[in-house]
Amino acid sequence: MKFAAAVLCVMVGTTTLPSPSSAQDAAAGERLFRSRCAACHSVQSGQNRVGPHLAGIVGRQAGAVEGARYSPALRNLGTSWDSEALDRFLANPRAAVQGTTMNVGVPNAGDRADIVAYLRTLQALQN
Ligand code: HEC
Known part of the structure; x- marks a missing residue:
């Protein structure tokens, strides 16, 4: 009986874990971006700060601005950013891309899911 209760607890615990995809919220992501990223990253094409601008980052080649x-490390990464790659990078940049300066x-x-949801809204402007 005790054993069954313990198993049930584990199962309930598993099903109540927050799911990153259902928590996506671009508006919350924009707020997080302003406080944590905007000091180094513009979202306007052509405006580089300490870091590259992030207009059109989803689908963009890494290290290509x-x-x-x-x-x-980033310039030679040779992949393009999709939601999964961004999630992995933001979770721990130096583990995802050894030698990155971010x-x-x-x-x-x-928070990552929200930020990536916001990044998906950033379109590259023609210039
Ligand atoms: C202290 C400055 C700084 C902050 C804060 C910062 N970054 Fe960066 N970021 C950089 C630098 C510098 C690079 C380039 C790293 C490299 O070349 O290794 C970079 C690179 C990136 C890239 C890859 C861009 C490309 O063209 O391949 C992404 C995506 C990114 N940052 C997202 C974010 C997000 C999202 C946040 C907020 C959670 C953030 N960064 C916060 C400095 C920063």
């Missing part, structure tokens, strides 16, 4: 200061991570999975 003209005039941005990239580490060799060291600001977002440990909370819900």
Whole structure:
């Protein structure tokens, strides 16, 4: 009986874990972005700060913004950013891309999902 109760607790615990995809909220992501990312990243094409601009980042080639200061690690990564790659990078940038100079991570999975939902709304402007 005790054993069954313990199993039930484990199962209930598992099903109540927050699911990153259902917690996506671009508006919350924009607020998080302003406080945690905007000091180093503009969302306007052509405006690089300490980090590259992030207009059109979803689907963009990694390390590819003209005039941005990239580490060799990111410049030579050779992949493009999709939601999953961004989630992995933001969870722990230096673990995802060894040698990257970006060291600001977002440990909370819900916050990451919100930020990625916001990043998906950023379109690259023609210029
Ligand atoms: C202290 C400055 C700083 C902060 C804060 C910062 N970044 Fe960065 N970010 C950088 C730098 C510098 C790079 C380039 C890293 C490299 O070349 O290794 C970068 C690279 C990136 C890239 C890859 C861009 C590309 O063109 O491949 C993404 C995506 C990114 N940052 C997202 C974020 C997000 C989202 C946040 C907020 C949670 C954030 N960054 C916070 C400095 C920062």
